[in-house]
Each structure stands twice: as structure tokens, then as C-alpha cells.
Amino acid sequence: MKMNEETNKTSEVGSILLDVGAALMSSGASTHRTRLTLERLASGLGFRIELLITQRALMVTVIDSDQEHFFSSLKRTSPHKINFKMVSGISRMSWHVFDGEWTQEQIAAELRRLKKLPHYPQWLVLTTVGVAGAAFCHIFGGGLIDIAVAFTATFAGLFVRHWSTLKKFNPYVCVFFAALTASLIAGFAEFFNLGNHPDAAFSTSVLFLVPGVPLINSVTDMMDGNIQNGIVRMVNGLIIAFAIAMGVFTVRILFSF
Amino acid sequence: MEIVELILKSLAAGTAAIGFGILFNVPQRTLFPIGLLGAIGGLIKFGTMYFDGGIVFASFLSAIIIGLVSIRMAYSKDSPPLVFYIPSVIPLIPGFFIYKMMLGIIALTSVSNTDVYLQNLISTVNNGSKAIFILISLGIGVAVPMLITRRETIKKK
Numbered sequence: 001m002k003m004n005e006e007t008n009k010t011s012e013v014g015s016i017l018l019d020v021g022a023a024l025m026s027s028g029a030s031t032h033r034t035r036l037t038l039e040r041l042a043s044g045l046g047f048r049i050e051l052l053i054t055q056r057a058l059m060v061t062v063i064d065s066d067q068e069h070f071f072s073s074l075k076r077t078s079p080h081k082i083n084f085k086m087v088s089g090i091s092r093m094s095w096h097v098f099d100g101e102w103t104q105e106q107i108a109a110e111l112r113r114l115k116k117l118p119h120y121p122q123w124l125v126l127t128t129v130g131v132a133g134a135a136f137c138h139i140f141g142g143g144l145i146d147i148a149v150a151f152t153a154t155f156a157g158l159f160v161r162h163w164s165t166l167k168k169f170n171p172y173v174c175v176f177f178a179a180l181t182a183s184l185i186a187g188f189a190e191f192f193n194l195g196n197h198p199d200a201a202f203s204t205s206v207l208f209l210v211p212g213v214p215l216i217n218s219v220t221d222m223m224d225g226n227i228q229n230g231i232v233r234m235v236n237g238l239i240i241a242f243a244i245a246m247g248v249f250t251v252r253i254l255f256s257f
Numbered sequence: 258m259e260i261v262e263l264i265l266k267s268l269a270a271g272t273a274a275i276g277f278g279i280l281f282n283v284p285q286r287t288l289f290p291i292g293l294l295g296a297i298g299g300l301i302k303f304g305t306m307y308f309d310g311g312i313v314f315a316s317f318l319s320a321i322i323i324g325l326v327s328i329r330m331a332y333s334k335d336s337p338p339l340v341f342y343i344p345s346v347i348p349l350i351p352g353f354f355i356y357k358m359m360l361g362i363i364a365l366t367s368v369s370n371t372d373v374y375l376q377n378l379i380s381t382v383n384n385g386s387k388a389i390f391i392l393i394s395l396g397i398g399v400a401v402p403m404l405i406t407r408r409e410t411i412k413k414k
Contacts, residue, residue: 028343084339087336088336092335092336119282120282124279128276128279129280130276131276132274132276135273135348136348136352139270140352202356204353206352210350210352210355212350216396216399219396223404249359
């Protein structure tokens with residue numbers, strides 16, 4: 001009877017750890033951070049773990065302290081959607097667990113709470129990212145009209161990206177649509193000779209799509225020795241950059257006639 | 258007058274950092290520090306370029322400072338450093354050079370005149386190598402402080 005309970009506990013810990021790890025990976029944490037956090041959680045609960053972390057799947061083996069019970073399992077992580085509230089919340093939680101204050105039920109409850117936490121409202125995201133696009137345009141030397149164009153283009157582009165993601169298009173196709181929309185608006189401004197530096201508006205209107213998180217995480221992963229994950233992230237970032245280029249390229253062809 | 262422009266550009270970088278913070282759904286308590294960090298990064302980058310430091314070195318320097326300050330901020334705001342440094346580094350990404358490189362490559366697909374082609378090749382390779390080196394220096398720059406302190410985590414055990 002006792003044997004069964006212990007086995008159950010080991011497998012429960014295993015599946016909670018997989019949930020936490022999958023949430024971290026899809027929220028944009030680096031491989032090293034995911035590994036560190038899971039090891040911290042496991043040692044707080046009194047278990048030892050072995051991990052295999054890839055971009056889209058996690059594998060964990062949980063070994064309990066008297067080396068009698070094992071649990072191995074594999075979990076596919078959900079598609080990547082950056083959410084730093086999740087990364088920050090899990091990191092805070094892991095310290096409570098490490099200090100031995102929390103049980104596994106509390107971890108599961110906290111994870112459910114973090115998953116339910118609201119995102120910023122869409123109008124706020126669209127507006128602030130639009131302002132960010134306008135700020136980029138100012139940095140690259142655009143005038144007032146160019147800044148307004150960059151704001152509009154970024155706003156519309158991000159809206160299209162959200163919309164096409166909801167319609168479940170392929171993620172790279174979503175980026176292509178967004179780049180197409182943004183550069184189409186900036187291209188119209190250039191076509192009608194609005195603003196004194198239309199070049200700046202055109203090139204900054206697609207900057208909000210730049211795959212910053214995949215590229216930076218890729219370098220971080222490679223420096224930590226997780227070369228495989230680093231290469232996967234790099235290729236992912238390059239495909240996104242290529243999708244942006246295709247969007248811009250299409251608009252350039254349209255306006256060259 | 259140039260000082261005013263420098264400060265304006267840095268503020269713009271800070272604003273952009275906040276925008277990306279909201280896009281990446283950061284906790285609310287970290288929004289202001291992210292804006293500050295973005296502005297510091299911009300100030301160091303544009304300041305170094307003002308003193309003819311070159312854009313690659315300027316980006317590397319400001320990425321290192323952003324990495325350092327993000328560790329301090331991680332202590333006080335109880336969030337991992339990447340929450341601070343990723344939104345702040347994104348305004349430093351050389352979008353303009355990447356764009357110029359792309360246009361150049363597209364133009365290279367059609368040969369018209371050897372002289373024009375050569376000119377285009379030179380500027381494309383120049384823009385492209387700048388873009389790639391800036392990207393690498395940003396990625397390594399933010400990692401440098403963690404590598405030097407050789408700490409696994411920002412908390413003391």
C-alpha cells in the first residue's frame with residue numbers, strides 16, 4: 001500500500017515538473033533557465049531529476065531520495081508565445097519551493113493561477129507597440145509625418161498579426177501578412193511623397209516583427225553549451241526574418257510598377 | 258543642440274522598450290525599470306557613436322551595461338534578468354541595416370551595369386556585415402555579466 005502511494009507521489013511530481021517546464025519553454029525562457037528552475041523545484045520537493053530539453057518537447061526522469069521509485073515521461077510543449085509574467089512568476093515560486101515552504105499541490109495551484117493571469121488589453125498593446133514603432137522612426141531620423149506613418153503602419157500590422165494568429169494561420173504566414181500590411185501602409189506614404197524621410201518610416205514599420213527573443217535566446221543558449229537548442233532557435237529566427245523580407249519585397253515589387 | 262537630440266533619442270529607445278515589454282506581457286512592476294534600462298542603453302549607444310566609437314562597439318558596450326543593470330534590477334524587483342534585458346535590447350537591433358541589406362540583395366538579382374553592380378555589392382556587404390556583427394555583439398553583450406560573475410542565479414544561497 002505504502003509502495004503505491006510513493007509511486008503515485010513520484011509520478012505526480014513528474015507531471016507537475018513537466019507542466020512547469022513546458023510553460024517556461026513556451027513563454028520564452030532560455031534552456032539553461034528552464035533546467036535550473038526545474039532542478040530547484042525538484043530539490044525543494046526532495047527528488048532528483050534528469051532532464052532532456054528541446055524546443056518543442058521535454059523529457060524528465062524523477063528519482064526519489066531513497067532511489068526506489070522512478071518516473072519517466074515526455075511532454076510536447078505548446079507553440080511558443082512569449083509571456084514574461086509566466087517566467088517571472090515561476091521563478092518567484094521556485095524559491096518558495098526551494099526553501100521547503102511549498103508542497104506540490106501549492107505548485108499546481110500557483111501554475112493554474114499564473115496561466116489564468118490576464119494579458120494586457122489589446123488596445124493598450126496595439127497603441128504602445130505603435131508608439132514603439134514611432135520611437136524607432138524618430139531614432140532613424142524621421143520627421144513628424146514619418147513618425148505618424150510608422151505608428152499607423154505598426155498598429156495595423158500588429159492587429160493583422162493578432163487576427164491571423166486567432167484564425168490559426170501558420171505562424172510564419174502570420175508574420176508575412178503583418179509585414180505586408182505594415183509596409184503597404186508605409187509604402188503608400190512613400191508613393192504619395194508624404195513626409196520628408198519616407199525611407200525611415202518604411203524601414204521602421206516592420207521592426208516590431210523582428211524576432212528579438214528567438215535570436216537573443218539563441219545566442220544565450222549557445223553560450224551555455226545548449227548548441228542544439230541554440231541552432232533551432234536561430235533557424236526559427238531566420239525564417240521569421242525571411243517572412244518579413246518576403247512581405248517587404250512583395251510591397252516593393254507592387255510599388256515599382 | 259546635439260545633446261538635446263541625444264537625450265531625445267535615448268527617451269525614444271526607452272519608450273520603445275516599454276512598448277515591447279507590454280507586447281511580451283511583463284509584470285506591471287517591471288515596466289518603469291524596463292523603460293529606464295532602454296533609455297540607459299540608448300544613451301550609451303548614441304553617446305559612444307557621438308564620440309566616434311563605431312556602431313558595433315557602441316552596441317556591444319550598451320548591451321554589456323544593460324546586462325549588468327538588469328542583474329541589479331532583478332534583485333530589487335524579484336524577476337529574472339531576461340525580463341529586463343530582452344525588451345531593452347530590442348531597440349538596439351539594427352533594423353535599418355538589415356533592411357538596407359535586404360534591398361541590396363534583391364537588387365543584386367538583376368545585373369544591369371557592372372559599375373552599378375559593384376557599387377551595390379560593396380554597400381550590401383557593408384550593411385550586412387554591420388547588421389550581423391551588431392546582432393552577435395548584442396547577444397553576447399547581455400550574457401557577459403552573467404559569464405563574468407559566474408553565478409548560476411541572481412540570488413544568494
